[in-house]
Amino acid sequence: MSGERWPEWARRAAMAPGAFYALILLSLVFGVFTAQFLTLPNLANVGIQASVLIIVALGMTLIILSEGIDLSLGTVLGLAGVVLALCVKQQMMLGVGILLAILVGVAFGAINGTLITRLGLPPFVVTLGSLGMAQGLSLILTKGRSIPGLGPRVQYFNDGWVAGIPVPVVMAAATFLVVYVILYYTKFGTYVFALGGNEEALALAGVRTRLYKTGVYVLGGALAGVGALVMTGRMNAAHPDVGVGLEFDAIAAVILGGTSFERGKGWLVGTLIGVAAVSVLRNGLNLIGLSSTWQLSTVGTVIILAIVVDALRGI
Amino acid sequence: MSREWLSRLSHVGMVILLLVVLSIISPAFLSVQNLINVVRQASLLFILASGLTIVVLTAGIDLSIGAVLAVSACVGANYIVQGSVWLGSLVGLAVGAACGLLNGLMVAVIGLPPFIATYGMLWVAEGTAQGFMKGEITAEFPASFRFLGAGRILGIPVPILLMVATLAACSVALRRTNFGRYVYAMGANREAARLSGIHIRRNLLLVYSASGLLSAFAGLVYISRINGVESTIGQTLLLPALAAVCIGGTSLFGGEGGIEGTLTGALIMTLVTNGMNLLNVSPYWQSFVMGTIVVMAVAIDQLGAEKVGRS
Numbered sequence: 001m002s003g004e005r006w007p008e009w010a011r012r013a014a015m016a017p018g019a020f021y022a023l024i025l026l027s028l029v030f031g032v033f034t035a036q037f038l039t040l041p042n043l044a045n046v047g048i049q050a051s052v053l054i055i056v057a058l059g060m061t062l063i064i065l066s067e068g069i070d071l072s073l074g075t076v077l078g079l080a081g082v083v084l085a086l087c088v089k090q091q092m093m094l095g096v097g098i099l100l101a102i103l104v105g106v107a108f109g110a111i112n113g114t115l116i117t118r119l120g121l122p123p124f125v126v127t128l129g130s131l132g133m134a135q136g137l138s139l140i141l142t143k144g145r146s147i148p149g150l151g152p153r154v155q156y157f158n159d160g161w162v163a164g165i166p167v168p169v170v171m172a173a174a175t176f177l178v179v180y181v182i183l184y185y186t187k188f189g190t191y192v193f194a195l196g197g198n199e200e201a202l203a204l205a206g207v208r209t210r211l212y213k214t215g216v217y218v219l220g221g222a223l224a225g226v227g228a229l230v231m232t233g234r235m236n237a238a239h240p241d242v243g244v245g246l247e248f249d250a251i252a253a254v255i256l257g258g259t260s261f262e263r264g265k266g267w268l269v270g271t272l273i274g275v276a277a278v279s280v281l282r283n284g285l286n287l288i289g290l291s292s293t294w295q296l297s298t299v300g301t302v303i304i305l306a307i308v309v310d311a312l313r314g315i
Numbered sequence: 316m317s318r319e320w321l322s323r324l325s326h327v328g329m330v331i332l333l334l335v336v337l338s339i340i341s342p343a344f345l346s347v348q349n350l351i352n353v354v355r356q357a358s359l360l361f362i363l364a365s366g367l368t369i370v371v372l373t374a375g376i377d378l379s380i381g382a383v384l385a386v387s388a389c390v391g392a393n394y395i396v397q398g399s400v401w402l403g404s405l406v407g408l409a410v411g412a413a414c415g416l417l418n419g420l421m422v423a424v425i426g427l428p429p430f431i432a433t434y435g436m437l438w439v440a441e442g443t444a445q446g447f448m449k450g451e452i453t454a455e456f457p458a459s460f461r462f463l464g465a466g467r468i469l470g471i472p473v474p475i476l477l478m479v480a481t482l483a484a485c486s487v488a489l490r491r492t493n494f495g496r497y498v499y500a501m502g503a504n505r506e507a508a509r510l511s512g513i514h515i516r517r518n519l520l521l522v523y524s525a526s527g528l529l530s531a532f533a534g535l536v537y538i539s540r541i542n543g544v545e546s547t548i549g550q551t552l553l554l555p556a557l558a559a560v561c562i563g564g565t566s567l568f569g570g571e572g573g574i575e576g577t578l579t580g581a582l583i584m585t586l587v588t589n590g591m592n593l594l595n596v597s598p599y600w601q602s603f604v605m606g607t608i609v610v611m612a613v614a615i616d617q618l619g620a621e622k623v624g625r626s
Contacts, residue, residue, distance in 0.1 A: 069430065115610065119617045122567055124376065124430040125557070125609065132554045132606020139599035248438050251431070261428055293449050297442025304421075304435040311425050 017258030018310040019274040026277060030284035037287055044166075048158070050279035051168035052077075052234075054272065055227040057250040057257075058179045059220030061271045064254050064261060066195040066216045068116065068123040071247055072108060073224045075134040078243030080104045080228035082138045084154070085147040085238030094153050102225035108134060109221025113214030131247075138240035148237035157233030168230045175223060180268055182219075192216060196265070245296075252303040253278045256310065278303070326564065326579040333586040341593040351472065353589050354582075358478035359537050361581035364556040364563075365485050366415075366529030368577045369522050371560055372489070374502040374569025375429040377523065379418060380530045380556055382440035385549030387411035387527075388534035389444045392453045392544040400460045408531045414440055415527020416520060423519035437553075444546035454543035464540030474536050478578075481529070485574040498522060502569025554605035555584045561612035566620070584608070 030037040056073055063070050080101040087097030108130055115126045160167035183189035191212045194202045203209045224243075232238050257274030259266025281302055285295050338345045363380055370377045391407025414436060421432035466473045489495035497518045500508040509515050538544040563580030565572025587608070591600065 071434070115614060119614055121613050121617055124378075124434075125561075125567055125613050128378070128554070128557070129606045129608075129610035129613075132602045132609065134606075136600060136603020136606060140597070140603060143597075144599055245438065248434065251434075255431070261431075291446070291449075294442070294446035297439050297446050300435060300438035300442050304432075304439060307427065307431065307435065308421060308425055311427055 017256060017270045017273060018306050018313070019253070019256035019258070019270065019277045022256060022277040022306050023273060023280060026280045026284060030280065030287060034284070034287040037284060042283070042287075046276075046279050046283045048166050048168050049283065050275050051172040052227045052231050053246070053249055053253065053279060054172040054275050055175045055223050055230070056246060057253045057271050057275050058175055058268065059223035060247070060250040061254045061257070061259055061266060061268060062179070062183065062192055062216050063123075063220045064251070064259050065192050065266050066213055067199070067261060068213070068216065069127065069251070069261075070109075070112060070217060070220050071124060071127040072112065072130040072134055073220060073250060074243035074246035074248075075131050075138065076105055076108045076221055076243070077224040077228045077231060077246060078238075078240060079108075079134040079138045079141075080225040081232040081238040081242060082141050082147065082240060084228060084232050085150055086141060088150050088154060089147060098229060101228050102222050105221035105223070105225030105228075106218050107221070108224075109218035110214065112221070113217035116217070117210035117213045135240070135244070142238070142240045144240060146237050146239045150232065150236055150238070154229075155233050155236050157229045159233065168234075171226065171230060175226065176268070176272070179219075179223075183268060188212060188215065248300075248303075249278050252307065255307050256303075277306075323564075323576075326562070326576065326583070329562075329583055330579060330586070333583065333590065337586065337590045337593065340590065344589075344593060349589075351475075353585050354478075355472045355474050355540075356589070357581045357585035358472075358474040359533055359540070360552075360555055360559055360585060361478050361578055362481050362536065363530055363533040363552060364559040364577050364581055365481050365574055366526030367556055368560050368563070368565050368572070368574050369485065369489070369498060370429075370526045371565050371567060372498050372502045372569060372572060373519065373522055374505065374567075375422060375519070375522070376433060376567070377415075377418060377526045378430060378433040378553060379414065379436035379440055380526065381549035381552035382437045382444070383411050383414045383527050383530040383549070384534035384537070384552060385546060386414065386440040386444040386447070387531035388538045388544050388548065389447050389453075389546055391531075391535060392456070392538055393447075395456055395460050396453050398457055400457055404460075404535055407535055408528060411531020411534070412524050412528040415524040415530070418527065419520035419523030422523060423516045441546075441549070444549075448544075448546040450546070452543055452545045456539065456542055460539055461542060462539075464536050464538070465542075474540065477532075477536060481532075482574060482578055489574055494518065494521065499570050502571070504570070551601065551605075554602065554609055555588070558605060558609045558612055559584045561609060561616060564616065566616065567613060 036042050056077065060070060060073060083104050084097045084101040087100055088094065112127050112130055115121055116123050156167060158168055162170045183192060191202065191207055195209060195213055199209055231242060235242065253274030254271050256277055257270030257272070259270060281299060285298060290298060343349060363384060367377050367380055387407040387410040390410050391403045394403030394406055418433050418436050421427045422429045462473060464474055468476060489498060497508065497513045500513060501515060501518060505515065537548065559580035560577050561567065561580070562583055563572065563576030563578070565576055587604070591604065
């Protein structure tokens with residue numbers, strides 16, 4: 001595409017991430033075909049529902065920026081929720097439960113990161129294996145059953161308010177700020193971009209690339225633990241299957257948001273738009289009354305189509 | 316001794332070790348009936364893993380095999396249960412091949428990373444199976460279809476014969492045809508393969524379609540044996556199949572390994588499952604054990620490769 005023939009705004013528009021167009025298109029469609037979509041309560045609901053995905057997708061953004069992937073984040077979130085629920089049921093202090101839930105994520109991130117960096121294994125295989133491990137541990141700990149009735153202190157993570165803003169939104173915003181500062185204002189963040197650009201050169205420059213790369217997975221795991229707090233609060237229960245497939249939504253949001261697997265290209269705000277697009281899609285399908293058995297394939301198809309269109313634009 | 320022979324010996328050693336341990340744990344293990352059972356179970360896993368092996372040899376991956384197995388079995392079963400055994404089987408195989416072809420298009424033509432394309436296909440196929448079955452179970456197939464999974468020819472269970480046939484077909488395709496040489500070449504060095512005139516797109520489309528087709532085939536044998544189908548049957552199959560490929564010595568970096576190793580891999584994975592059953596291990600341990608084995612298999616393979624000096 002030669003630059004001269006197109007006006008500046010058109011070129012800018014062509015550069016915008018696919019999520020931007022997907023969001024506009026989906027909002028138009030659902031706005032026209034359903035009465036409820038464009039109402040304030042529904043949009044607020046979408047925002048609250050999206051908070052877990054935002055928290056997980058922000059971690060995923062850094063992982064994908066470093067040319068990695070983490071398929072285990074969804075089931076690790078499920079396991080962290082199970083651990084939190086078990087702690088609450090054992091009458092432990094809530095703080096201990098929260099800490100352990102986040103530590104579960106940190107531990108899985110550390111294992112994933114170490115195997116990927118020390119042994120040079122492909123990230124998708126390592127994290128697919130740990131997906132199975134986390135899922136298995138959840139089933140073993142719960143014997144396949146839900147752990148319901150955790151009480152108002154856990155529900156606070158979803159239902160509570162801070163200064164007139166719902167707690168999950170506050171947590172998502174706080175996570176965004178923290179990850180934003182880490183990515184754009186620290187040495188660590190600079191190295192994350194460089195890891196995706198040229199890991200070899202970074203290593204030759206004397207940077208401890210393995211350490212930083214492992215750190216990316218640890219951060220992603222820790223954020224899955226944070227996401228588990230909101231998710232468990234929302235359901236007022238821990239369920240071993242709750243996180244299954246969440247990582248697909250997160251990966252989709254990141255890619256649609258304009259972060260690419262190659263060359264350390266990407267941005268954090270794009271991920272927010274990506275999450276908005278995925279969340280609006282799920283909400284809208286509910287509103288138009290698509291039966292739940294068909295939702296999974298519809299969401300999957302739309303996301304794959306969007307990723308394909310995004311890839312085609314890049315050619 | 317070459318690395319290939321070392322790894323072959325270690326695989327045979329692993330099978331023997333598992334046989335010894337399992338026969339000590341449970342006297343029931345070494346009965347002819349149980350051993351035939353093990354091989355029959357392994358045959359399903361092998362057929363599913365054989366397509367994955369070819370994909371992995373090209374330095375690709377197919378994460379959708381379990382879900383494709385499920386969706387093609389669900390759609391095919393719909394016709395089979397009404398008596399149209401041939402039509403249903405063909406429809407099932409066609410659905411599998413179509414899913415594989417779509418994977419191939421996303422990977423070879425559009426250029427998505429294989430794990431993204433096939434991971435997306437996993438959810439689309441899984442969701443389609445769900446939507447198609449609406450949470451219900453289809454059961455009681457006609458006797459002629461049951462032959463595929465439960466019949467015997469000269470006393471040998473049909474799935475075992477199908478496994479041998481699949482092994483022979485894949486082995487000939489990989490070792491004795493141009494296609495096979497292209498598969499190894501694309502996996503070892505894609506750019507060099509392209510420059511030497513290999514039609515990358517066409518061959519990758521073929522490879523991913525074959526994987527979908529073999530998944531569907533495994534699905535037909537599977538539902539014929541258990542005489543029923545539901546949308547979730549594929550969920551627990553991806554990890555064991557991937558483990559079978561990795562344990563079988565096929566490198567995830569492509570170009571190294573082969574279909575014969577996957578046979579030992581499938582046997583080992585089935586012996587592990589069988590042993591867990593004999594030991595009365597809760598089924599909740601299954602996915603934890605499978606996940607651990609996948610990670611350990613690739614880790615050990617990589618450590619071994621570093622010792623021998625694969626770059």
